[in-house]
Amino acid sequence: MATSSDRHRIRFTVHYDGRSFHGWQVQPDQRTAQGELERVLAKLTNGPCAVIGSGRTDRGVHATGQVAAADVPLRWSPHALRRAMNALLPDDVWVADAEMAPPFFHPRYDATSRSYIYRLGLASEADSPFRAPWCWPLLRPVDLLAMERAAERIVGDHSFKAFAKAGQEERGDRCTVTEARWAPWEGIGLEFHVSANRFLHHMVRYLVGTLVDIGLGQREPEEMDRLLAGEEGLETSPPAPAEGLFLTAVTYPADAGTKPPRRRGPQLVP
Incomplete structure (x- = not known):
């Protein structure tokens, strides 16, 4: 409309x-x-x-x-x-x-992609009152190589049913992830960068929680493949805390909104 x-x-x-x-x-x-x-x-x-x-x-x-x-x-x-x-x-x-x-x-x-960053605090400075409210102050060393190996497996078109909070079946569970990588965060810790065409409820937080357990040596990187394949009896780690997660960007095609929509959705006017 x-x-x-x-x-x-x-x-x-x-x-x-x-x-x-x-x-x-x-x-x-x-x-x-x-x-x-x-x-x-x-x-x-x-x-x-x-x-x-x-x-x-x-x-x-x-x-x-x-x-x-x-x-x-x-x-x-x-x-x-x-x-x-x-x-x-x-x-x-x-x-x-x-x-x-x-x-x-x-x-x-009209959105074609959304991007999130999750901040993981590893150094003691992450516990500062000026940092802790906007990150997960883990304050423990992690195996970055193992976390990077696991993150690489996320990229592509997969079912993320294992990484969604219960009750999302009606939305479908397939997402196409175009970026999933770890990067340094200001000498304080790490940032997980992830972009996809869509995300399921709590998906990023379940991914980060599982990746961190891999970095702590509590899981193997190969378990990410098994979770994405929906292996019966295998569950993700608990979700990472909400305070570390930021919605950072939404991408649109150049002609977004110039033509009447073919689909129905919520209107902007009451």
Whole structure:
């Protein structure tokens, strides 16, 4: 559905500190990132203003690249709306940029790839109050080579059913992962970089929890192949803590939103 004649669609990139949020999606009687954005936009537009994001993040998960969109009155330019929103938003949500979007742009359904980073603290500095809230302060040495060998096995088209929280069967379980690698994190530890066309519920956290157990010598790298193959009786490690996970980027084709959609989905207007 295109925007109405008195409104246009604006696209945002949103940062938020997930520690005090019950995830992205609006929930009754709970504080969420989407809820804060809709609350502020309702004030600025003098009425309900739905915000659609590129996808949900779980309770405690952060974002530096969440993409969202809303239909707002024509009097609001992207620049003016961004400034007004940031003046009213709480300190743990920030609109990094805003731009005009095509009339049919949908942050979730038009996305072709999403990227996450997970931060793993290995040095004692990771336990600092200025680091620990945004990483997993493991504070133990790991076998990076074993973790890299296991991460390589994740790339490609696989069933990630073993790495999804129960109750996701209706969504399907196949994902195409284009990147899965470990990189240094500022001398403090490691970052796990992962990109895919889609992610299942808690998928990244289950992957990281399993990779860390491999790095601690509690599992073999080859177990990743067996988990991806759905070997009966074999389970992943517990999920890594939410505080280390960041949604960092969402990718779209150049013509996203320029043509009416063939699929049905949530609309931007209430």
